[in-house]
Ligand SMILES: Nc1ncnc2c1ncn2[C@@H]1O[C@H](COP(=O)(O)OP(=O)(O)OP(=O)(O)O)[C@@H](O)[C@H]1O
């Protein structure tokens with residue numbers, strides 16, 4: 031077995047273990063929540079007790095939010111590689127996040143290169159990456175800081191190296207110098223309700239898809255995340271899996 035395959039098998043196993051562990055956490059957690067709700071219904075609770083119960087309820091809600099996120103990551107259903115339109119899958123991702131963008135009062139603008147050739151990748155894995163990056167762009171805004179999100183697709187060619195580019199640009203809070211090295215770490219988050227897994231998952235899926243993720247950020251001005259597809263690499267991958275011998 032090749033080292034990459036061992037790593038893949040380990041990841042699959044961890045995915046399965048995570049999914050079943052999360053399942054096991056869910057039931058006792060709902061019992062705790064139910065009991066806390068029941069205690070809240072009691073008359074004559076002192077303020078201290080009520081505060082403690084409310085704190086415990088928020089903590090259980092946070093655990094629930096985190097395991098929901100973990101479950102959705104562990105459950106990325108894959109269909110293998112196929113040809114599809116990057117513009118179309120981006121529109122799908124934007125549709126899925128329309129309600130969230132609306133809630134933040136954010137306008138998502140697209141600048142699609144309509145002449146882009148199709149890409150060859152695992153659609154669901156790529157969708158997961160796009161969803162996480164657009165979600166982060168939306169969440170980079172707060173009530174004092176509003177603006178558009180610009181999602182762009184384009185292509186380039188240098189010395190026969192054809193690339194397809196995807197980017198999401200926000201003018202949100204940006205990432206401070208100190209945090210730039212941390213954002214891809216598991217569980218690193220600067221958000222009250224974040225799990226800090228979004229970008230770790232993006233990195234894992236991008237490695238699997240052999241696509242590159244880079245970013246540039248200016249605190250107070252915004253951030254751009256770029257995904258680059260190597261057209262020759264995708265062609266080779268297609269030929270390797272579809273050539274009969
Ligand atoms: N577009 C962005 N603008 C500003 N900060 C960002 C952006 N994208 C990522 N970050 C920073 O990187 C951190 C890690 O992002 P990541 O997506 O991994 O986790 P999260 O968004 O905090 O939580 P979740 O697991 O719910 O995605 C964020 O908490 C934030 O500090």
Ligand SMILES: [Mg+2]
Nearest residue numbers: 165166228229
């Ligand atoms: Mg995130």
